[in-house]
Amino acid sequence: MLKSRFFWKLYAGYAALVLLAVVTVGVLVARRISSDSIAETDSRLHAQAVLIRDLARPSLAGDADPGLQQQVRDLGAAVGTRITVIRADGIVIADSDEDPAGMDNHGTRPEVIQALEEGSGSATRFSRTVAFNMMYVAVRVDKAGELLGYTRASVPLTIIRERLAVLRGIVVLGGVVAAVFALGIGLVVARRVTARLASVTEAAELIAGGSYGRRVDSVSQDEIGMLASAFNRMAAQLEERVQTISEDRTKLLTILGGMVEGVVAVDTEQHVLHLNAAAGRILQVMPGETLGKPIWQVTRVRHVSEAIEEVLRDAREVTGELDLEVEGQPRVVELHGAPLQNGAGGLVGAVLVLHDVTELRRLETVRQDFVANVSHELKTPITAIRGLIESILDHDDMPAETRSSFLGKIQNQSSRLSLLVTDLLTLARLESADGVVDPAPLDLRDPVQASVANFRSGAEEKGVGLHQEVPDRPVRVSGDAEALELVVNNLLDNALKYTPEGGRIQVRLRAEDGNAVLEVVDTGIGIAREHHDRIFERFYRVDKARSREVGGTGLGLSIVKHVCRAHGASISVESAVASGSTFSVILPLAPASV
Ligand code: ADP
Numbered sequence: 001m002l003k004s005r006f007f008w009k010l011y012a013g014y015a016a017l018v019l020l021a022v023v024t025v026g027v028l029v030a031r032r033i034s035s036d037s038i039a040e041t042d043s044r045l046h047a048q049a050v051l052i053r054d055l056a057r058p059s060l061a062g063d064a065d066p067g068l069q070q071q072v073r074d075l076g077a078a079v080g081t082r083i084t085v086i087r088a089d090g091i092v093i094a095d096s097d098e099d100p101a102g103m104d105n106h107g108t109r110p111e112v113i114q115a116l117e118e119g120s121g122s123a124t125r126f127s128r129t130v131a132f133n134m135m136y137v138a139v140r141v142d143k144a145g146e147l148l149g150y151t152r153a154s155v156p157l158t159i160i161r162e163r164l165a166v167l168r169g170i171v172v173l174g175g176v177v178a179a180v181f182a183l184g185i186g187l188v189v190a191r192r193v194t195a196r197l198a199s200v201t202e203a204a205e206l207i208a209g210g211s212y213g214r215r216v217d218s219v220s221q222d223e224i225g226m227l228a229s230a231f232n233r234m235a236a237q238l239e240e241r242v243q244t245i246s247e248d249r250t251k252l253l254t255i256l257g258g259m260v261e262g263v264v265a266v267d268t269e270q271h272v273l274h275l276n277a278a279a280g281r282i283l284q285v286m287p288g289e290t291l292g293k294p295i296w297q298v299t300r301v302r303h304v305s306e307a308i309e310e311v312l313r314d315a316r317e318v319t320g321e322l323d324l325e326v327e328g329q330p331r332v333v334e335l336h337g338a339p340l341q342n343g344a345g346g347l348v349g350a351v352l353v354l355h356d357v358t359e360l361r362r363l364e365t366v367r368q369d370f371v372a373n374v375s376h377e378l379k380t381p382i383t384a385i386r387g388l389i390e391s392i393l394d395h396d397d398m399p400a401e402t403r404s405s406f407l408g409k410i411q412n413q414s415s416r417l418s419l420l421v422t423d424l425l426t427l428a429r430l431e432s433a434d435g436v437v438d439p440a441p442l443d444l445r446d447p448v449q450a451s452v453a454n455f456r457s458g459a460e461e462k463g464v465g466l467h468q469e470v471p472d473r474p475v476r477v478s479g480d481a482e483a484l485e486l487v488v489n490n491l492l493d494n495a496l497k498y499t500p501e502g503g504r505i506q507v508r509l510r511a512e513d514g515n516a517v518l519e520v521v522d523t524g525i526g527i528a529r530e531h532h533d534r535i536f537e538r539f540y541r542v543d544k545a546r547s548r549e550v551g552g553t554g555l556g557l558s559i560v561k562h563v564c565r566a567h568g569a570s571i572s573v574e575s576a577v578a579s580g581s582t583f584s585v586i587l588p589l590a591p592a593s594v
């Protein structure tokens with residue numbers, strides 16, 4: 001408290017005021033007492049001079065009175081006043097303190113001259129007779145309008161001064177006591193005021209430090225009480241706003257953190273204000289370690305710092321594309337930079353959005369390749385058909401045998417076209433649905449057995465053994481029976497296509513560890529290791545000519561993969577050249593049957 005500057009300012013002001021007031025009042029009172037005292041002495045001396053007048057009149061009138069001197073001396077001693085009787089010519093005829101014979105002519109004394117003119121006169125001056133400063137009051141003594149002389153009463157000024165000193169002492173003592181009281185009360189009041197203000201200050205400091213729940217006790221209705229309640233209202237509003245801001249900030253950070261796009265915000269000095277998790281992944285940095293650092297230190301990707309520099313320099317948006325390597329993988333990242341502005345439109349930084357478009361680009365490429373592939377696949381049979389038809393039309397004289405051979409080829413190409421279109425449509429349907437159209441509980445043995453039955457005659461024709469191993473108990477799964485039959489059909493179709501005469505195909509179905517396991521095993525030409533991942537791609541064929549020859553479209557395994565994915569199943573292949581292939585589909589069993 002005693003360290004409080006406010007306290008000392010308040011108290012010093014108050015104390016100065018109190019002291020000024022006490023001194024002013026003291027001086028005024030002392031002056032008043034002094035003037036009152038002089039006036040009172042003056043009137044007392046006047047009264048005494050008037051009283052002596054009758055006593056002195058006979059002597060002044062010329063009747064010599066030898067007892068007057070003694071009377072004057074006694075009277076003066078009795079009232080403590082020097083009494084002088086002066087004739088009209090200025091000769092002193094009696095004096096209470098001195099021998100009149102030795103005294104000067106008093107006719108020129110100022111009080112005497114004034115008494116001559118006005119009836120009474122007073123003066124304060126040094127008395128050569130008694131060697132003191134004295135106060136004199138003289139009155140005229142008349143008889144029947146004729147001036148007889150003067151009576152004069154006087155006292156030494158030291159007496160008046162002594163009395164005044166006592167009175168002044170009382171005034172000073174009173175002043176000191178009043179000042180001490182007032183200063184004591186002031187001290188208590190100033191301490192209370194300071195203490196209440198200090199509690200507001202303390203609360204303000206705590207709030208400034210982040211304790212927004214802090215409030216000031218405000219009970220009184222005075223200005224400090226009003227200040228405290230205004231402060232509390234302000235604190236409540238502040239708490240609410242800070243909470244809203246921190247909620248908004250959390251939301252914003254959650255949104256930014258959850259964004260697939262990388263977001264980097266910097267200030268005008270290019271120091272990082274925010275860098276979200278996606279940006280951290282793309283730029284290969286830890287977001288937490290980038291805060292406050294200049295962007296050129298955070299990432300070595302030149303394009304990023306250049307883009308930020310451009311945005312800050314020109315205050316306009318920039319776009320671009322980066323080729324990066326993230327975790328050893330080439331990535332294509334789209335970059336979009338925009339200036340960050342404050343409410344007044346001033347530039348306060350820049351924000352950069354990084355969008356990893358690698359997958360998008362890959363899909364675009366896949367789509368373009370697909371369109372090119374489809375066009376190519378369709379073009380081959382169409383060109384062949386057109387050529388054959390033109391030959392037939394151009395050669396009217398074509399032998400019937402050649403013509404029917406041409407027509408046979410046209411038929412082959414047409415059915416190839418039809419197969420291609422059917423597979424494309426199936427693929428398109430599966431891709432657009434991106435899931436099983438109509439999942440229903442089913443026994444996987446049914447589509448497997450139906451499919452095997454489909455291929456039995458074909459296998460016999462080709463001289464390939466076809467066997468199935470199906471459990472006695474139902475293998476319950478949830479799925480689309482038609483689509484799952486298509487899977488078995490395609491796998492069996494391939495097995496038959498790529499297994500030469502005398503070979504053997506086995507279809508095995510079993511339930512194992514909560515899954516249905518379907519295997520199509522053949523003893524055919526097999527697939528070299530490097531093709532295993534790619535044979536499920538659209539139009540990918542290990543040997544194009546051979547596939548075409550056996551009526552393949554390159555879409556069969558693609559369709560299988562799609563159906564499997566839609567059923568939450570996996571498909572894999574084990575194969576080696578000339579030692580046959582095994583395709584395995586693993587599909588989760590329906591919950592009730594697990
Ligand atoms: P296709 O219609 O050409 O058979 P798929 O997508 O069904 O197209 O198969 C892709 C490629 O995988 C085939 O061209 C073939 O080279 C190879 N392939 C598929 N199944 C077998 C198999 N059982 N034995 C050997 N090669 C196979």
